[in-house]
Amino acid sequence: MNAIQRSLLISIVPLLTPLTAFAEPDKQAELNSPVPGTKGNAASWRASQVIGLNVKNAGDETIGEVQDLVLDMKSAEILAVVISSGGFLGMADTLSSVPVSVLRYDANTKSFKTKLTKEQLGMAPKFKTGAWPDYNDSTNTEALRSYRDSMESNGTAPDNTAQNRKPNNKDVMVPTDQSNSDGDIQITKNIRAEIVASDLSFNAKNIKIITKDEKVVLKGVVESAAEHESILKIARNHANSAKISDDLEVVTK
Numbered sequence: 001m002n003a004i005q006r007s008l009l010i011s012i013v014p015l016l017t018p019l020t021a022f023a024e025p026d027k028q029a030e031l032n033s034p035v036p037g038t039k040g041n042a043a044s045w046r047a048s049q050v051i052g053l054n055v056k057n058a059g060d061e062t063i064g065e066v067q068d069l070v071l072d073m074k075s076a077e078i079l080a081v082v083i084s085s086g087g088f089l090g091m092a093d094t095l096s097s098v099p100v101s102v103l104r105y106d107a108n109t110k111s112f113k114t115k116l117t118k119e120q121l122g123m124a125p126k127f128k129t130g131a132w133p134d135y136n137d138s139t140n141t142e143a144l145r146s147y148r149d150s151m152e153s154n155g156t157a158p159d160n161t162a163q164n165r166k167p168n169n170k171d172v173m174v175p176t177d178q179s180n181s182d183g184d185i186q187i188t189k190n191i192r193a194e195i196v197a198s199d200l201s202f203n204a205k206n207i208k209i210i211t212k213d214e215k216v217v218l219k220g221v222v223e224s225a226a227e228h229e230s231i232l233k234i235a236r237n238h239a240n241s242a243k244i245s246d247d248l249e250v251v252t253k
Contacts, residue, residue, distance in 0.1 A: 053111055053112055054109075055112045055114060056112070057114060057118075058115055060109075062088070063088040063116075064084040064096070067095055068095075069082065070097065080100075081098055082096070083095065083096055084129075089121065095126065096126050097125045097126070098114070098124050098151075120151065123147065123150075125147055138192060139185075184212060185211070187211045187216060191235050191239070203220065207220030209235075214239065214240065215245065216239045216244045216245065217245045219248065221249050223250070227250075231248065
């Protein structure tokens with residue numbers, strides 16, 4: 001992603017937030033609310049308010065500074081908050097991509113706080129400041145989603161924790177069970193790409209897709225029986241129907 005693309009990406013964020021977020025420059029009361037997507041009294045933020053803030057860990061150590069945001073315009077999703085974590089991790093000139101859901105604003109320190117350990121941050125997708133990934137390549141966006149899902153599954157992030165936590169049945173897969181084999185990654189990538197490109201709901205585009213030994217598990221919430229069937233059809237386009245486990249739930253309205 002070049003500088004022009006990043007600038008365009010940042011300029012789009014204000015268009016996605018309510019007009020009430022645009023207070024006078026010297027009024028920063030909205031910074032007392034959490035980042036959207038976390039628990040609490042969520043508030044809309046402008047990208048300019050987020051970029052440049054420090055990020056601290058549970059021990060109040062500064063682990064980096066917010067450098068940028070990564071948006072998926074197809075699914076209307078903030079895929080990651082990019083922070084300059086290199087110094088904290090001992091890797092110069094390195095940026096890490098973490099999910100919004102692991103950050104919470106601390107009004108006392110005027111910074112973001114995270115429960116991520118150094119080891120967990122070390123597992124986040126990384127790149128050099130002068131070599132941004134191509135986020136038009138679904139392999140890169142899938143890496144961001146996989147990391148987000150792994151943080152949710154161990155309770156680091158609040159979103160869907162209960163749904164993603166490892167059940168008592170050891171044969172049931174969760175996001176951290178995704179295989180690293182080229183074939184399994186490609187299956188997950190292909191299913192995700194077709195779902196994101198389709199005319200489905202936000203929830204449907206953010207279901208969990210886990211592939212191991214060519215066995216695919218679909219987990220999450222969809223908004224209708226028709227949407228449910230559409231996702232199963234997409235999965236069958238890329239995997240053996242006999243190896244697809246359907247753990248999707250239809251929202252009851």
